[in-house]
Amino acid sequence: MLNRFDYLCPENTEKAIQLLLDNPGAEILAGGTDLLLELREKSTPDKVLIDIKKCADLQGIEEQDDFISIGALTTIREIRSSKIIKQEYKALRDAADVFGCLEIRNRATIGGNIVNASPGAEYGTPLFAFEAEVEITGPNGSRVVPIDKFWFDLARVDLKKGEILKRILIPRIESQVLSGYLRLSRVKGMDLASLGVSVVVMDPGQVDKREIRVAMAAVQRTPYRNSEVEKLLSHKEIDPNLIEEAKAGLAASIAPRESSLRAKPAYKKAMVGTLMEKILKSLKVS
């Protein structure tokens, strides 16, 4: 049974911020796919939920000159059907393809996914690999934080009292870019990722300029990239020896939690490089 809660639904973001300040301990409700489960499963004191769905400035995907802006309330279904995401940020689309089921994709928001910050959350790695930033709005105005600084520990994010995640800003990339996301999960049906990997390849056709980024989820307490392995893979032809070296580098660099519910550290170390290799092959990068 759901724990008891009071429900407030402000008309705009300014009112939502004020309600957060007026109701210490209140929680923001977006799609509710994480929060309502928590209210059902955990015995929590009565809560105030502040539904932000009427806040117009948290909605939608917009193309701007230097970045694309994805509002925190954008659903996974909207990401999946966005043309610009399919064309320029395919790893985000791949993540939407494997996300939950139709009903969950219709409700779950990208903002909720990032703030909930579960270790295997689908949007951890693609946003990190694209070097996204998040815009946070609150009683003292707005601030922008690189996404990897926003997650500062397992399921902990940099949100202060009265603050709301407003939108995600992903840099536009002038050169050609290829990307992909793959995950492992315990079952074929619905499950969170046991391990997730995103690869972004900038300038794939120009070996001397080519930059390769590899972001991993559920291998450390927060999404993780290893600069040594990225340096190893960048600016050179990819051959089987280089791939093996990169796979060994990734396995050595990660420290998965023993307490992870979904997969043992040894399995993650064995598979993380394989996912990277599969993505590079699917992108035909050589």
Ligand SMILES: Cc1cc2nc3c(=O)[nH]c(=O)nc-3n(C[C@H](O)[C@H](O)[C@H](O)COP(=O)(O)OP(=O)(O)OC[C@H]3O[C@@H](n4cnc5c(N)ncnc54)[C@H](O)[C@@H]3O)c2cc1C
């Ligand atoms: C059956 C099922 C399948 C699932 N499958 C997947 C999956 O495949 N991959 C995956 O990654 N996840 C999955 N999830 C988890 C969940 O759907 C996602 O994490 C989802 O993106 C959360 O978004 P939401 O809008 O529902 O968040 P909510 O549940 O509304 O909120 C989650 C948390 O974020 C906070 N919050 C939300 N929006 C904001 C904001 N704008 N500013 C500040 N705080 C905010 C809330 O207060 C709450 O603490 C699944 C869940 C279920 C129930």
